[in-house]
Amino acid sequence: MFANYSGKYDNYKKKTILPSGFLGFFIYTLVMVAMAMVLPDMAIDAKGDKIIIIIGLVAIWRYSWGLLHFIRSLIYRHIVFPRYRARVDAGIEYLMPSKVYLMVTSFRINSETAIRSFRAAINEAVNCGVPATVVASLVELADERLVIQLFKAINTPERVKLHIVRVPGTGKRDGLAQAFRAISRDMPPDDAVVAVIDGDTILLDGCVRRSVPFFKLMPNLGGLTTDEDCEVKAEGFICSWLSFRFAQRHISMSSWSLSKKLSTLTGRMSMFRASIICSKEFINEVEDDHVEHWRFGRLKFLTGDDKSSCYHLIKKKFDLLYLPDVLVKTIEHPPSPSFMKSSTMLLMRWSGNMLRTNSRLLVLGPRTTGFFIWWCLLDQRVSMWTALTGPMFVVFMVIKYSISFVYIFIVWIALTRWIMALMLLSSRPVLDWRYPFAMYFNQIYGSFIKTFVLFRLNIQSWTRQKIKLKLDKNSGNERLTALYSHLFHLISIVLFILVVGYISGFFKYPEGIFSLNYII
């Protein structure tokens, strides 16, 4: 019989009534309550009202948006998706495709991780029960030898094949494109499904068999992705931060999927119809994706292949789906031992991918993307600024009135993040006391990074290969471009400070200065 799906969230080993990390979170709650009990009088004073009202208007918008996503994700995971799953389970033999391709890309991945990843992919190819081909897109001979040895070590039936594609190390997009072409040359049947898997992703038991039937169930489905959990090869705060991000992803993706659209088809593991994968247009889009930027000219994308594939499918009006009950495990190797360096590099890459593709999705319009998705995309551009309004208001209040506002703000943030951490319980059975800090760090520092990257979309780098898109810094044109980037960034910061200051009453029409004409 086929493997039953199990082992979801194996990271959380303790099986107790209380969620994992409850004690730490309880202590956090006590500290927060204690802080709230010693709030200065100003917190309930007239001036305190001002800060809460002003921040509150922005906060109401932000928090109501978060609440909307939360409610939508609950509806999707508990009402809508179970119906899909029931239909799949009832007719699974009929809904299985005639062939499955598991395409794994690997470059300079730690050998242990690569072994686990390929072994899992090969095992899934065996367990899915239909003809399957594992397509390994590789750069180095070492990886080729590893994959061949693994394949030989596992007793695979005749219907499971291994296809190795060796490509030059010019980037993941090229590797994907070559592998897609290799699949295309294999002339897959119309109903075949291709899973695109990163070399540091481990498919858990039953992942393929529980995912591929959706393509026959939904004729307009173009691609799908699944839930992810991470195993971080590091210690410290980065583990909590990544864990929080995946928990939040689970909620966001579920919310988006209710509209049968997604913001990205995660490169770690996504599935597509083979007919889409093999289309020349799709392959070209993945291999040679670019945008025309009014300042930078043609911006060729190096990273963000997941965004390119998602854009293509949305443009072609395919449906996209998120499977909340199918889990893959990703092995995270932070690019640096330092949390700040790692998070900065990762945030810059993720933000850059998002910002480079976000605008063209907006241009498609709400008729193509759906109104809610289009609004989410717009919110992505706005939220980087609204997230910074709170701290900015506090700065003005401190200058104008009293430093006590810092304390009031800290308590407010502690409370709101406490609530949001509780909401994450619906995503993961974890109550980590570090989640509120990870949330706020993600929000504020992430916003700083986004505003920085927004004006420097031409800077792209891979984190694993430590290669950057080299700009010829000696060229006068490039130096001028960089200067303009700094200048526009500075102007945007000034405008932001002005708008926030004006709304908070810190800045006003300078009547006094204009009175000088009475003297001069």
Add this chain to the structure above:
Amino acid sequence: MSNKIVLDNKVHETDSSRQYIRLPLLAHIEIDSITYNISNLSSGGLSIKNFPKTTLGKVINVKLILPFNNFSMDLNLSIEAAHISGESIGFKFINLNKEKISTINHVISSYISGDVLKSEDVLNIMSRENFVNMRKNNKSITIEEGKKTSRISRMLSYYIIYAVGLFAALFIIVNIVESVFVLESNYAYVNASTITINSKFNGVYKNLLSKNIKEVKKGDVIAQVISNKKTMYVVSPCDCYIINRGIRSGDHIPKNYNIFTLMPIGNSLWVTVLIKPENIDRVNIGDSVFITIAGQDNKVRGRVQSISIKHRNGRNSIYMYDGEIRDAVFIDVALSQAVSPNFVGRPAKALFLFFDFIKQKEA
């Protein structure tokens, strides 16, 4: 190779930098009785962390020890320092014979497969080995020029952005300058020396002046207060302006009720300005002030005449302004031009300008 495995090479081996699988096996090397743990082992070499400083190309004779459950395998090898990266040094095996290559390969294969390694098993694995280094690609990837928007529209966009940015920056700077050099009053009103006439007893008020009359002469009878037993005649004590007469004829008024507020003709008006006590150090006697009176478009200049933290009539210094109860500093400002007596009591706004050149000019 089985027909289940397809090789689809799009690259020559010389373009690959790593040809051997690297594994974190629990092995170590021994040099002159000193043991160093290996961080990675492959068929082509090994890497060690925290190895004493060495130079690239240096050849070292070592004993490679591969420990297993029931036995260990020692191999005498020569290694050459191939690259140094941070704390880690990579060594490549040199002058390995086929037997040692096969042994290392067998250990690695078994590790990958998860097989139990038997000491008597030796697997002869053929591998393609290529000692040509990867060609370095010194070309930088340049951004394609592609299509750019026309130069004119781009420059126009730049100028608009600069203009907006400049305006925003100036606005902020001016606000900062104003916060340093300008002080705005929290509250102000037009004040004057007045005479109040109050009723001496309860009674009915009767007005003896027409509505249009604003000035009275000394001795004019201007109103009556009539009770059951007596009549009070209100007589103007001076040549005065009528500031306030808020009662209608026929109204019943109590004792000590304010019937009239009069201002003697010839008395000047001034403006009383309230500021927060923390700003008291910024204001001095003689400072220039610019007053805007409610209902007037133009500003009136004035000078600070007096500064006090208590009200003139000795009342408590706690006053309300901006809807809050706070202490206040009272500043009397003499106006440089005459203001109509009709403005007595009207709210105003005062601006103190602390620029040095103003003070010099005033001086």
